[in-house]
Amino acid sequence: MHKPADTDLPLAVPIRDRWSPRAFADRSVAPDVLRTVLEAARWAPSASNQQPWRYVVARREDGPAFEALLACLNEINQRWAKHAPVLMLGFAKRTTPQGKPAFYAHHDLGAASLSMAIQAAAMGLQIHQMAGIHKPAMVETVGAPDDFEPMTTLALGYPGDPDTLPGELAERERAPRTRHRFDDLFFAGTWGDALPADP
Amino acid sequence: MHKPADTDLPLAVPIRDRWSPRAFADRSVAPDVLRTVLEAARWAPSASNQQPWRYVVARREDGPAFEALLACLNEINQRWAKHAPVLMLGFAKRTTPQGKPAFYAHHDLGAASLSMAIQAAAMGLQIHQMAGIHKPAMVETVGAPDDFEPMTTLALGYPGDPDTLPGELAERERAPRTRHRFDDLFFAGTWGDALPADP
Numbered sequence: 001m002h003k004p005a006d007t008d009l010p011l012a013v014p015i016r017d018r019w020s021p022r023a024f025a026d027r028s029v030a031p032d033v034l035r036t037v038l039e040a041a042r043w044a045p046s047a048s049n050q051q052p053w054r055y056v057v058a059r060r061e062d063g064p065a066f067e068a069l070l071a072c073l074n075e076i077n078q079r080w081a082k083h084a085p086v087l088m089l090g091f092a093k094r095t096t097p098q099g100k101p102a103f104y105a106h107h108d109l110g111a112a113s114l115s116m117a118i119q120a121a122a123m124g125l126q127i128h129q130m131a132g133i134h135k136p137a138m139v140e141t142v143g144a145p146d147d148f149e150p151m152t153t154l155a156l157g158y159p160g161d162p163d164t165l166p167g168e169l170a171e172r173e174r175a176p177r178t179r180h181r182f183d184d185l186f187f188a189g190t191w192g193d194a195l196p197a198d199p
Numbered sequence: 200m201h202k203p204a205d206t207d208l209p210l211a212v213p214i215r216d217r218w219s220p221r222a223f224a225d226r227s228v229a230p231d232v233l234r235t236v237l238e239a240a241r242w243a244p245s246a247s248n249q250q251p252w253r254y255v256v257a258r259r260e261d262g263p264a265f266e267a268l269l270a271c272l273n274e275i276n277q278r279w280a281k282h283a284p285v286l287m288l289g290f291a292k293r294t295t296p297q298g299k300p301a302f303y304a305h306h307d308l309g310a311a312s313l314s315m316a317i318q319a320a321a322m323g324l325q326i327h328q329m330a331g332i333h334k335p336a337m338v339e340t341v342g343a344p345d346d347f348e349p350m351t352t353l354a355l356g357y358p359g360d361p362d363t364l365p366g367e368l369a370e371r372e373r374a375p376r377t378r379h380r381f382d383d384l385f386f387a388g389t390w391g392d393a394l395p396a397d398p
Contacts, residue, residue, distance in 0.1 A: 122214075131303055
């Protein structure tokens with residue numbers, strides 16, 4: 001399934017095509033493809049170039065390692081994510097190299113994960129990020145150090161057939177994508193003022 | 200100046216080409232180009248699709264509105280950002296629609312800003328994000344409601360000549376881009392374990 005952004009503006013193709021499916025094709029992700037997706041996160045920008053993101057990855061063919069990551073998801077997410085060929089756990093560093101709280105770590109993890117999602121879309125794959133997760137399990141499962149906060153889980157793979165999903169999820173998969181109105185998100189100079197319309 | 204990611208992996212072109220310049224060309228950003236960059240943020244993913252990002256934008260030709268945004272930056276950033284054709288202030292919503300703390304708001308703002316940066320790169324522009332800012336001034340300058348946290352500032356424009364920058368900044372502009380090693384950021388199954396090398 002293909003579900004591009006509903007927009008008349010000329011978005012770059014992988015940004016337009018990126019979305020968050022739950023149905024994944026039964027097709028494995030080659031190691032070099034996975035590596036390229038991760039490399040996109042590596043080159044994301046971050047506050048003082050601290051790169052506070054870390055990801056733990058497992059492919060479905062890894063068996064127990066994949067099952068262990070899957071068990072960190074809540075039950076609703078497990079129902080569909082168990083069919084994804086790759087799962088990742090995302091962590092944010094709690095402190096800066098100077099030992100202060102890393103105020104931008106969540107922000108920068110979000111940037112790194114989106115960089116991956118856009119890279120995936122550019123190669124015909126998609127990523128679905130999840131916040132419905134068991135955070136203490138994430139730490140314990142992979143042995144994350146105290147300085148890293150468990151934050152997100154990502155499912156990566158080639159999009160599949162919505163009919164493979166349980167009924168209610170199949171319906172959500174086919175529902176139109178929605179966003180706030182442009183003028184509710186972006187303001188000109190002062191909060192609430194609309195930007196001038198296109199000429 | 201062009202400063203692509205230093206990688207052998209086949210990153211999507213706008214991801215490879217995205218970087219954070221300080222030197223901007225004296226070239227204005229057309230309203231439809233600006234709108235397309237913002238639209239990329241609009242379609243970023245977010246926890247429960249809450250889209251907790253808001254941006255206040257000014258173009259240099261807006262005069263006082265631009266000067267007011269510029270004054271929210273620290274002095275070091277003002278030195279170069281005053282030449283950018285567009286400045287934006289980024290805010291994160293503090294609460295969810297259910298009135299709970301919006302735990303993923305920083306994360307999702309980071310994603311939205313990176314979506315803009317990649318869209319900008321796809322159109323030959325670049326974005327430089329800044330954390331060196333005066334946050335109370337951001338709120339006051341644009342009249343942001345209490346529920347929105349001032350987080351970032353972004354300079355947008357066409358990259359320019361590093362020689363236009365003060366000496367020390369010109370040097371930084373030309374310095375190679377660096378990142379942590381791949382194996383320090385991405386692990387296989389267990390914290391610290393390297394992913395298998397490419398076949």
